[in-house]
Amino acid sequence: MTRDKGKLCVLLFTGAGANLAQAADSGFVEQSTATLQTRNYFFSRDFSDIRGSEKSMAQEWAQGFILNFKSGYTPGPVGFGLDAIGKFGIKLDSSPDRVNSGLLPVKDDGHAADNYGRLGLAAKMRVSKTELKVGELQPNLPTLVFSDIRLLPPAYQGASITSSEIPGLTLQAGHLTSTTLRNEAGESKLQALLGNKPQRQVSSDAFNYVGGDYAFNSNRTTVSAWHSRLEDIYEQNFFGLKHSVPVGSWVLGANLGYYDAQEEGRKLVGKVDNQSFFSLLSAKLGGHTFYAGYQGMYGDSPFPRVFLNVSALGNELPTYEFVSTHERSFQLRYDYDFAALGVPGLLASTRYVTGDNVKTGMGYEGKDRERDLDLSYTFQAAPLKGLGVRVRNALARSNYRTDINENRLIISYTWTLF
Known part of the structure; x- marks a missing residue:
């Protein structure tokens, strides 16, 4: 500090x-x-x-x-x-x-x-x-x-202010100077990730942000506007819209977002030029929820972020991010809540994303795809009430980056002490 x-x-x-x-x-x-x-x-x-x-x-x-x-x-x-x-x-x-x-x-x-x-x-x-x-x-x-x-959550060191004085409007600003990564006990300098490539050779002194979310229409609609800056590396703007509306027995939803990023200050990682758009549309009926998504990378750089962070992009998955230069990706997803069949606590999800049009710099078009399967159950009755079990299987394939087969098993329980 x-x-x-x-x-x-x-x-x-x-x-x-x-x-x-x-x-x-x-x-x-x-x-x-x-x-x-x-x-x-x-x-x-x-x-x-x-x-x-x-x-x-x-x-x-x-x-x-x-x-x-x-x-x-x-x-x-x-x-x-x-x-x-x-x-x-x-x-x-x-x-x-x-x-x-x-x-x-x-x-x-x-x-x-x-x-x-x-x-x-x-x-x-x-x-x-x-x-x-x-x-x-x-x-x-x-x-x-x-x-x-992962096993333990990350954290940042700095100062933040949050204000909700106006009904529906939440404003935030902050100044962060270091981070504790998910598998570290100490504090580290802030660094950048461009696409799937860590920029470990340089560090930033601070990450600054300001922005807000405004919810209205009985909280069915939220608009967002944010500005952030990883000092001497990049600055980024975000504009978002979330909306849901009941239509008969269905609930239709949309999650839309746009990012615009460029290099900042001393330009420690060189030129940054990225504009990203994503749209994730949903339709819910009973225990079923269907999704369809599109995500596009524009500009001459991949998507930038703070090192080891995920993003709010609609098509980013646990293994592949689909954020390479010029990449276009499409998603289909299906979730089911077994509470609709009388089994509360049991959830299943499957999703598939395919991407292409990647500028690899190696003389050919980059393509990638990922399929995820998730199954989770939270016990509802004693003596195991509250115990959660989650299983994930992912398969990711690409012609320009490493292929991955992944499995995760997570068992968790939370005690309320007071």
Whole structure:
């Protein structure tokens, strides 16, 4: 944390301390919540077209614990509070030829760490419906999606402000200076990902963002506008529209978005020129939901993002992103909720995305495709009530990048402590 942010944390804690005598009988304690999630994660990714001496598999098994504490606020027109997140991961199975699954840190000797953990704190202050936080943050924005897709969730260090003073309108802004990656305990510099290629040779001092979402039409319609900047690397704008409408027994929906990005400041990764459009249309009837999507990359660069983050693009899948230069992709997806057949908690999903028109720079058109199958069940009755089991199988094929066969098994349970 920088010196300025440290001073701000001290000020927030000092302000909270001035109200400690009243805090015990106030919302600071009464409105506090704490949960503990256990997450058992098996991950296997087989790079099926790699042979010989190259690493051909990433496969690990680990146990994670995630403790989330959120206090209420001290009384008065200005309220103070504290949030905390504790994370701890334990290696259950790994070997040097199967590391880099994203579940565990890799040590200098090529072995996965036996365990790793972190405690992150965020001081917060609230005035009316506006909240300021300083410290460990987990923002979830169209330009910085919360990417909780492995054993432990990532985090950022910085300051954020969120305001909901106007009904339906949520405004946010933030300044982030470092990150804790999903398989790390410490803090790292902010870096960029262009398409599927990490730009690890350079780092940025900050990620800044500002934007808002406005929900209206009985919350059936939401419009969004965001601007973000990974200093000295790229800046990006986003405009989005989500809409749903009942039509007889059906519910029709649309999720549309447009990104526009270019290089910024010292241009540490060179020229960035990307415009991206996606549309994901849905139709729901009972337990059935059908989707159709289109996604297009325009400009002379692939889609940029902060390193190791997913995006809000409609056709991005767990294995392939379909964000290469000039790429066009199409998606078909089907979800079923078995509650419609009297089996609540059981969900199934299958999706297929195919992409082409990729500018590979190797004299031929790049093409790729991915098929995903997901099945999850959350137990509804004692003694296993709340226990969640999720299975995923993915198959991804391409003529310009590595083919992948992937399997995941995730077993999770969350205790509400208070």
